[in-house]
Amino acid sequence: MVALVPHKNSYCYISVLVPVGLKRLLFFLPMILLFLLLPLHLTLTLAGLTSFFVAWLSIFKLLLLAYRKGPLVPPPTSSPLSFPLFVTIVSLSIKISPSVESAATENGGGGGALKSLANYVAKCLLLVLLFPLYQWRLLVYEAIRLASSRLVGRQWAPLPPVLATFTVSILMHELIFYYIGRKEPTWVVMWFFLLHGVAVATEVIGKKAL
Structure with missing residues (x-):
């Protein structure tokens, strides 16, 4: 290797x-x-x-x-x-x-x-x-934010990239666990990160509204 x-x-x-x-x-x-x-x-x-x-x-x-x-x-x-x-x-x-x-x-x-x-x-x-994996987050976030700003405007542009970043994190974590255990995914990790993604998006919406 x-x-x-x-x-x-x-x-x-x-x-x-x-x-x-x-x-x-x-x-x-x-x-x-x-x-x-x-x-x-x-x-x-x-x-x-x-x-x-x-x-x-x-x-x-x-x-x-x-x-x-x-x-x-x-x-x-x-x-x-x-x-x-x-x-x-x-x-x-x-x-x-x-x-x-x-x-x-x-x-x-x-x-x-x-x-x-x-x-x-x-x-x-x-x-x-x-476990400081920040580079790939920047890649996903910046790419999606650039596209979403044209569709929903600058105010709400952070929402799609936040959800997309957590989605990529879900897939990568499930893939890593499959590499290590060679077992079919239980999707527990998916729900863990999905909950965090929804919570962060909700926080963004609350701050924009207030």
């Missing part, structure tokens, strides 16, 4: 040669499908980790990258990400500051770079424990 993921990411790394938007998304589509199928061909122990880091994090970061958004896109003033840094960010739940790579380069890969790497490994472990 370790050798397989960087090999696939090397394919995605050349995405800068493909125009942003639908063409780049189609370019990523084979890798996205492979990332979805990969956990099904592993043991249950490996499937759990792979489903989180590959089938979830990597896919949504690639979806964001297709439209030049998310942590894989360096700021305009920064140089493109190196391949090791690209693989690290796309595979782990971290977002590295643009100054980190330049500092590592200036240090010639010395103690400062090692210190930074150890620092980010520790942060990565903490972030995994906290």
Whole structure:
């Protein structure tokens, strides 16, 4: 698995040669499908980790990258990400500051770079424990809000993206549980997130009305 993921990411790394938007998304589509199928061909122990880091994090970061958004896109003033840094960010739940790579380069890969790497490994472990999956939420929310603002106006535009974000979260959680247990979904997770989605939408409506 370790050798397989960087090999696939090397394919995605050349995405800068493909125009942003639908063409780049189609370019990523084979890798996205492979990332979805990969956990099904592993043991249950490996499937759990792979489903989180590959089938979830990597896919949504690639979806964001297709439209030049998310942590894989360096700021305009920064140089493109190196391949090791690209693989690290796309595979782990971290977002590295643009100054980190330049500092590592200036240090010639010395103690400062090692210190930074150890620092980010520790942060990565903490972030995994906290389950901070915010990038894919931005992808769903922004895309749906852009469309809904044209249909229902700016005032009520947040409602459809809120419900859509929770719906995507429902599907992804059910998929992860299937990867880990290989059992048919009970949809308990669906009702849990659906209740939260309706509650958040109701809160938005209440604030707008008052």
